[in-house]
Amino acid sequence: MKRLAILALMIAIISLAMSYTSSNQIKELQSEQKQISDDLLKLKQEIAKTWQSAEQSGSAKPVWPKYYDATGVLKSMSENRIVVDEDEIPGFMKAMIMSYEVEKPEQLKGLKEGDKVKFKLKETENDLAVLEIQKQ
Incomplete structure (x- = not known):
């Protein structure tokens, strides 16, 4: 009976450790995802500024054919x-x-x-x- 209680306690500790690790990994992934989203937004804004600047200078108009x-x-x-x-x-x-x-x-x-x-x-x-x- 004592062994069974120890085994149950070990399983509970391992389960708790795994959920804590998973929780931390999820938080890290969410943080990385937010950073990527912020970087992507900044990149889009820079591209928009570049296009706007190019249109104003007239250099964005391709010559066809x-x-x-x-x-x-x-x-x-x-x-x-x-x-x-x-x-x-x-x-x-x-x-x-x-x-x-x-x-x-x-x-x-x-x-x-x-x-x-x-x-x-x-x-x-x-x-x-x-x-x-x-x-x-």
């Missing part, structure tokens, strides 16, 4: 759209497979799947399109 020279392998074509396994465009886009609308679909005549092509991309505020394309 932008043009990029690209190369790749033609994967598929439709009347006015291509899918191309595109090489990297340094400073703009990593190598990847992309689908583009072709502004002048008549340029697709004579091209076929598997052709190595070079093309000029036109980037607008909302879109990327092929302005010129030819077999390489």
